Amino acid sequence: MPMRHFSLPLAALLGATLSFLPGCGSTKSTGPSPLDAPDQESTPMQATDAWKRARVGDRLTYAFSATQGPAHHGGGTARTVGGQLTLEVVAVQQPWVWVRVAFTDEAGKPLTQPRLAQDLLVPVRADTTRPLDVPHGGEASAEKPSSAGRTWEAMRYVSDQRPVDGPLRARVYANDPGPLYLTHGLLEASTESAGFHTPGGFKLTLREFREGSAGASAPVPEMARPLGPGAYYDRLVDVNPSPGVQRVCFTAERGYLLRTEGPVVPGAAPCTDFSQAEPERLEEVLMGMPWEALASEEGPAAGASVTRGTFTAEGRAVPARIEQGSEDVEGIQRVFSQTFAAEPWAPELAGLALEARFQPLASSTERVVAGGKREPEGGTRLVRWGSWLGGAK
Numbered sequence: 568m569p570m571r572h573f574s575l576p577l578a579a580l581l582g583a584t585l586s587f588l589p590g591c592g593s594t595k596s597t598g599p600s601p602l603d604a605p606d607q608e609s610t611p612m613q614a615t616d617a618w619k620r621a622r623v624g625d626r627l628t629y630a631f632s633a634t635q636g637p638a639h640h641g642g643g644t645a646r647t648v649g650g651q652l653t654l655e656v657v658a659v660q661q662p663w664v665w666v667r668v669a670f671t672d673e674a675g676k677p678l679t680q681p682r683l684a685q686d687l688l689v690p691v692r693a694d695t696t697r698p699l700d701v702p703h704g705g706e707a708s709a710e711k712p713s714s715a716g717r718t719w720e721a722m723r724y725v726s727d728q729r730p731v732d733g734p735l736r737a738r739v740y741a742n743d744p745g746p747l748y749l750t751h752g753l754l755e756a757s758t759e760s761a762g763f764h765t766p767g768g769f770k771l772t773l774r775e776f777r778e779g780s781a782g783a784s785a786p787v788p789e790m791a792r793p794l795g796p797g798a799y800y801d802r803l804v805d806v807n808p809s810p811g812v813q814r815v816c817f818t819a820e821r822g823y824l825l826r827t828e829g830p831v832v833p834g835a836a837p838c839t840d841f842s843q844a845e846p847e848r849l850e851e852v853l854m855g856m857p858w859e860a861l862a863s864e865e866g867p868a869a870g871a872s873v874t875r876g877t878f879t880a881e882g883r884a885v886p887a888r889i890e891q892g893s894e895d896v897e898g899i900q901r902v903f904s905q906t907f908a909a910e911p912w913a914p915e916l917a918g919l920a921l922e923a924r925f926q927p928l929a930s931s932t933e934r935v936v937a938g939g940k941r942e943p944e945g946g947t948r949l950v951r952w953g954s955w956l957g958g959a960k
Contacts, residue, residue: 617748618693624779626655633857636766680860687794691819729761750850800952806945838955900935
């Protein structure tokens with residue numbers, strides 16, 4: 568999630584920017600989330616060729632709801648969002664299956680939360696370039712739930728981390744994913760936060776599935792709003808001693824999302840090596856989005872000034888919102904600036920992966936020295952983005 572507070576901002580800036588340096592962690596949020604999974608031991612996962620048999624029109628619809636308590640935002644009102652989550656195959660061009668993901672209200676209309684307001688495109692490889700497995704965590708028990716008009720042979724996985732201030736997580740998966748291959752056979756899921764985590768939770772239940780028609784076809788859609796897979800973006804990271812441009816790449820294989828980042832290699836084709844990327848289940852990423860949408864509804868940090876401006880990259884002028892604040896720590900005054908897209912779905916940002924739309928497009932830290940002069944201490948800036956996937960528009 569984007570850095571929104573100016574509390575200890577230098578450390579926050581360095582933490583965010585250093586994450587783009589080799590050997591450092593992902594830029595994804597490391598804050599407490601009820602969707603954080605516990606450490607798990609690897610278990611074998613049933614192989615399936617369902618992705619290779621994907622057909623245009625294959626669709627899953629889930630009912631979802633998410634709530635965050637007032638402790639996170641202040642005030643006395645919890646924040647909620649709910650509706651439908653739909654995954655639908657909109658094109659097949661083996662080995663790629665193009666999946667459209669949409670969060671809507673019960674009537675199928677767009678939601679008001681910016682992160683959930685637009686449908687997203689997810690190209691997924693029907694094969695794998697290396698063995699992938701994200702095991703289920705928690706205690707397992709067999710059951711036969713009825714969902715979407717059918718009774719399933721399934722396993723329930725429950726992980727209770729509340730004794731150590733963690734979440735209570737439950738996931739129910741069909742033993743044979745069958746038509747639910749887009750989400751590995753997920754039937755229902757719930758998470759309840761506890762302890763020092765933000766109060767609240769999340770629920771997801773399969774409502775309907777539909778299989779496409781044999782022989783149906785459709786053209787590959789444009790990559791205007793990628794969730795991530797098939798896209799990349801580059802950031803200039805100006806932090807000593809190793810300033811440079813870092814590239815973030817995304818792909819997906821059989822329902823697992825892969826993300827890498829590292830220095831841009833001059834002359835090399837983008838995003839050719841995902842061998843070291845940690846896989847994450849597509850359904851877990853999607854379940855995290857409503858929670859992130861609620862968490863990102865905070866306004867600017869207290870005391871921050873907000874102005875309007877323009878962010879420019881590769882000749883594209885993006886309407887921007889610039890937040891600026893300052894802090895005096897042990898006699899050293901620093902000024903911090905963050906530039907966000909005024910409209911994260913602006914046409915000028917077409918092709919940009921979801922996570923980058925809601926992070927600062929640019930950020931900087933300056934130290935105020937004698938005479939009021941400012942000395943730069945570091946920053947980041949989005950410099951380019953696009954699709955690396957052959958044939959993507």
